[in-house]
Amino acid sequence: MAILTLYSADLDDPLLSDARVAGCLNAAERTRADRYARPDLARRFVAGRVIMRHVLARVLGVPPADVAITHNAWGRPELAGGPFFNLSHAGRSALFAIDELAPVGVDIEIDDPAAEQGWFDAILSARERAEFDAGRPAASTLLRLWVRKEAIVKAIGRGFSIAPAALDVGLREVDVHKWRPIEIDANGVSCSPVLIDLPGHEIAALARIGPASAHIVHKCYFWNGLVAQ
Template sequence: MTTSDNEWLNPSADLTLSRDEIHVWRADLDPPTSHLQLLAKTLSADERNRAERFYFEQHRNRFIAGRGILRTILARYLGIDPSEVQFGYEPRGKPILAETSGDSRLCFNLSHSQGLALYAVGRDRALGIDLEYIRPISDTEQLAKRFFSAQEYAVIRALPPSQKQETFFRYWTCKEAYLKATGDGLAQLDQIEILLAPEKPASELRLPSSLGTQDWVLQELTPTANYVAALVVAGQGWHLRSWQFL
């Protein structure tokens, strides 16, 4: 099942998150200047320093927007001011909420591409999300041969040119979402096999026994035109709600 563009709803003021829900937020990283200034005020001193290291203004502003929006979304669930949200990091760099933020059960992950970002939030479940803007790649088949399984490479190779790019990025986002959920690096891309067809959403995530026995659920998302995305969540029995960040 995919989430189409017209299913991204405006959240209610009393929005809550139950354990059997996963919330995914879509956000524009190029907000009006007045909004960007408000988001900048929520950042920590370290985040402001990181923003200043960007050479190009657009990249700097998108970093500010991305972190400010993340803080605003998480603060909504935590019941605190966005500036009070504190982060920690897992050994491989995956961001997590610091215990001082007040709700260790709240899990999140984010991804951005060009001027769009997606944020996934859940409770007591590992999760990962990945987003990619569909752009021309000259060596699609070579990349698929290097990073994908033999079956996935065969699928890419057999497709007409008009379908290769999008299908490549769909494979990539599904794999990357899993690796972000687990916190593992890209070295395992070829060990993760995704069952999908150009005209159908991904149906299965196949993992070798060496990667453990955890039950993972994969769902493709359609954020907007020319983008693909995927969400991977630990365990069954949840449903997705998709929100538009204003």
């Protein structure tokens, strides 16, 4: 297996939530799916867990139903003994990252140039606030800042129990093909993840608690088992 593999998938592929395929979910996952008031959200949750279980099953060499997913205190799905992985969904789009050596976090958002900008006030560090005031960035630039921060807190595993304004990531456009080091010293967490913006139609970022991965393999996940570059 390559060190870091990234799968993109369409959660609305009907085969991903077909009852026979979704039979690999455990009781807790089925209960969670049943709690969604909206059927489309329930279906997408199921599809995400199907992708997670099937990719991990292939790596571990066990049936998807036997992948022993646990959750940390902040709700992150994990596997004792690895590999490390993380899932993100936005609408019908999903990204799933899997890494044999280091914790990873991924976040995807649908680009929305008309997004309300007011809520970004609460997520800016002091340096980002200065950049914001100097340039009045577009909504998509602010969304990109958001996915960078979310990828980092997901790689750490604590989600937004870490205040987003405590992370200093930077608003500026960077080369999407380059990892960059970030220093985190916030809310009792001190670490040095690396971060990369991901190219594509949506806005997405990937963080890794370890050195930059030399090679990211991008694949598309289809239920029929075909994985296309």
